Amino acid sequence: MITKRIIPCLDVRNGRVVKGVNFEGLSDVSSPVELGKYYSDCGADELVFYDITASAEGRALFTDILTQVAKTIFIPLTVGGGINTLDDFDRVLKCGADKVSVNSGAIRNPGLITEAAQKYGDQCVVISADVKRVDGVFRVFAKGGRENTGMEAISWIKSCVDRGAGEVVLNSIDTDGVKGGFDLEMLKAVSDAVNVPVIASGGAGCIEDFVTLFHTLPKVDAGLAASIFHFGEVQIPDLKKVLRENNINVRL
Amino acid sequence: MIGIIDYGVGNLFSLKSSFEAIGEEVFVSGDTTELSRADGLILPGVGAFADAAQKLRDSGLDKFVREAAQNGTPLMGICLGMQLLFEKSFEYGEHEGLGLLKGQVVPMNGSLPSDLKIPHIGWNGLNIADNTCPLFRNIKDGDCVYFVHSFYAEGCEDSLAATTEYGKELTAAVAKGNVYGCQFHPEKSGTVGLEILRTFSNISKNA
Numbered sequence: 001m002i003t004k005r006i007i008p009c010l011d012v013r014n015g016r017v018v019k020g021v022n023f024e025g026l027s028d029v030s031s032p033v034e035l036g037k038y039y040s041d042c043g044a045d046e047l048v049f050y051d052i053t054a055s056a057e058g059r060a061l062f063t064d065i066l067t068q069v070a071k072t073i074f075i076p077l078t079v080g081g082g083i084n085t086l087d088d089f090d091r092v093l094k095c096g097a098d099k100v101s102v103n104s105g106a107i108r109n110p111g112l113i114t115e116a117a118q119k120y121g122d123q124c125v126v127i128s129a130d131v132k133r134v135d136g137v138f139r140v141f142a143k144g145g146r147e148n149t150g151m152e153a154i155s156w157i158k159s160c161v162d163r164g165a166g167e168v169v170l171n172s173i174d175t176d177g178v179k180g181g182f183d184l185e186m187l188k189a190v191s192d193a194v195n196v197p198v199i200a201s202g203g204a205g206c207i208e209d210f211v212t213l214f215h216t217l218p219k220v221d222a223g224l225a226a227s228i229f230h231f232g233e234v235q236i237p238d239l240k241k242v243l244r245e246n247n248i249n250v251r252l
Numbered sequence: 253m254i255g256i257i258d259y260g261v262g263n264l265f266s267l268k269s270s271f272e273a274i275g276e277e278v279f280v281s282g283d284t285t286e287l288s289r290a291d292g293l294i295l296p297g298v299g300a301f302a303d304a305a306q307k308l309r310d311s312g313l314d315k316f317v318r319e320a321a322q323n324g325t326p327l328m329g330i331c332l333g334m335q336l337l338f339e340k341s342f343e344y345g346e347h348e349g350l351g352l353l354k355g356q357v358v359p360m361n362g363s364l365p366s367d368l369k370i371p372h373i374g375w376n377g378l379n380i381a382d383n384t385c386p387l388f389r390n391i392k393d394g395d396c397v398y399f400v401h402s403f404y405a406e407g408c409e410d411s412l413a414a415t416t417e418y419g420k421e422l423t424a425a426v427a428k429g430n431v432y433g434c435q436f437h438p439e440k441s442g443t444v445g446l447e448i449l450r451t452f453s454n455i456s457k458n459a
Contacts, residue, residue, distance in 0.1 A: 251396040
């Protein structure tokens with residue numbers, strides 16, 4: 001049976017991983033290539049590289065870095081950040097990305113999903129949604145979670161899947177950074193609404209949070225996190241061992 | 253030396269890089285003279301079967317691949333490249349494949365339990381069906397590899413080398429003589445995948 005995936009997410013600005021990383025044995029803790037290799041070696045099932053660069057120079061640097069990562073690491077790579085056009089898809093796919101995640105670019109132009117899915121296949125297009133409760137309703141936020149679009153989240157995500165998005169990353173702004181566990185209520189609403197893989201993001205603080213996620217919501221396919229992996233609070237080999245002990249199928 | 257067949261389908265960057273990473277000489281080409289110098293050939297592919305089969309025919313590479321395989325050159329199809337090895341596919345219509353292996357390609361849709369997501373995307377375990385398959389010399393039953401597909405091969409019992417469980421046992425790899433195929437992506441399957449590519453390279457050198 002297909003395994004549940006554990007996915008570290010790396011934010012890259014001007015060619016460097018940001019949000020300080022705390023590992024022993026790495027000569028350069030903010031090198032995306034070294035960190036990517038570290039995660040790949042310790043059993044990450046996929047890597048997400050998120051380009052948070054604002055400048056054109058930074059973007060070119062990101063593309064170079066991605067090429068180096070893809071030459072070094074032979075697990076699936078997903079790239080997000082600054083994806084607004086088919087040319088952006090083309091740029092990162094040519095560097096070795098397997099999937100491309102769209103967020104604000106799809107909010108501005110939902111047709112981007114349709115075009116990309118037709119050109120590269122559904123499996124290549126990931127819709128990433130930042131969602132927050134506003135007066136009890138799940139709302140989609142744009143621009144890194146700063147701007148309320150007013151759109152209801154479940155219908156937005158469904159419409160993206162209908163357009164051809166092959167996977168959903170659901171980032172709960174409400175639980176993000178709190179380290180109190182994933183947003184199970186929000187994740188249930190989304191995974192009940194779509195029939196493509198759903199990746200949980202936002203809120204993981206410890207190994208138990210992943211066990212609870214996969215036990216409570218067997219339809220969720222993957223757990224994504226950043227700082228708990230970067231700071232070594234959760235080690236991926238330990239996490240996978242505990243998941244396996246709890247009868248959750250993972251790749252060891 | 254491994255030759256990756258370029259017929260305008262898919263991105264060959266990772267595939268080429270993965271051979272380089274294991275220290276194998278590799279090149280990408282659509283030129284039959286160049287490709288005929290390779291010890292082993294890789295037939296890659298992503299996207300739609302009909303489109304890929306047409307591109308192979310248009311470039312004349314279908315004839316080249318068939319002849320190379322019949323002359324004993326080790327050939328490995330990957331993902332859609334594996335599906336093309338079969339007689340035909342029922343992916344949106346009925347389309348002819350290379351016919352190097354007995355069997356056909358059919359949609360998952362309608363033949364798997366309805367609660368399963370399609371495409372079958374992710375890491376899944378290999379159930380090795382043929383312990384003598386040279387491709388899996390260094391691979392253990394249960395080793396995980398990375399799949400992305402919505403169609404699968406059936407009726408290929410005589411070449412079946414490994415399956416994977418997704419609602420039912422799906423064809424994961426095939427091997428017959430010097431013709432091999434992986435439904436999964438060895439170039440995205442971590443150390444297990446690289447080991448399979450290394451084994452194929454060694455098979456090619458010794459062929």
